[in-house]
Amino acid sequence: MAKVEFRPTLKSMNVANDKVKIVLEIPKDKIVNNLGSLAMLEGGKITASFRPETIPYTIPYDKTNNTPTIRYEESTDGEWEVIKEEQTNLMGEDDIEKRNFIVELDVVDEFIKTVQLDYPGEINPDDVLNRLAQGSSIDEIAADYEMFADDVEEELNRARSYYAPYAAAWDEKRNREA
Structure with a gap:
C-alpha cells in the first residue's frame, strides 16, 4: 500500500452537487520523487488529514x-x-x-x-x-x-x-x- 506524505498549500475548495472538490498545490521539486506513488492512488479512496503548518x-x-x-x-x-x-x-x-x-x-x-x-x-x-x-x-x-x-x-x-x-x-x- 502506497503512502505519500507532503505539505501542500490548500489552493481552493469548491462545493457543488453534494461534493467538495479540494485543490492542493505543491512545488514539483517537493513531490517529484513521490509522483508514481501518488498516481497509483489517483481515483481511489484515500485517507487525508489536514492540519495547519x-x-x-x-x-x-x-x-x-x-x-x-x-x-x-x-x-x-x-x-x-x-x-x-x-x-x-x-x-x-x-x-x-x-x-x-x-x-x-x-x-x-x-x-x-x-x-x-x-x-x-x-x-x-x-x-x-x-x-x-x-x-x-x-x-x-x-x-x-x-x-x-x-x-x-x-x-x-x-x-x-x-x-x-x-x-x-x-x-x-x-x-x-x-
Whole structure:
C-alpha cells in the first residue's frame, strides 16, 4: 500500500452537487520523487488529514507606546523565560491590545527539540517529537504514556501552542545572529 506524505498549500475548495472538490498545490521539486506513488492512488479512496503548518499566538501590547507587555527572552544562563513589564500592572484593559502572530510549525518543533524547558503537561513533547521522527507510531508512544493516541496528539498540540511565542522569539534571535 502506497503512502505519500507532503505539505501542500490548500489552493481552493469548491462545493457543488453534494461534493467538495479540494485543490492542493505543491512545488514539483517537493513531490517529484513521490509522483508514481501518488498516481497509483489517483481515483481511489484515500485517507487525508489536514492540519495547519502554522501556530497562532497572542502578545499583549501597550497601546500608548506600542510595545509588548510580555517578551520571551533567553537569560544569561541559556534558559528561555517570560519577561513581564511591571508598569502594565497599573494600566487598565483599555490601554492593552492583544496582537495576533503566527509561527511555523517546523520552527516550534525544532525549538522543542533544541531547547530544554519544563513543559507543565502530561507528556514530554521533546520525547514525542523525537520518537515520531524515528518512526514510532503515535499508538506506540501513547501506550508508553498510558494514554489514548488522540490524547497524546492533543497534548502535543497544546505543547506546541504553549511554546509558540518562545519559538518565535528563539527563531528571531537565531536569524539575527546568523
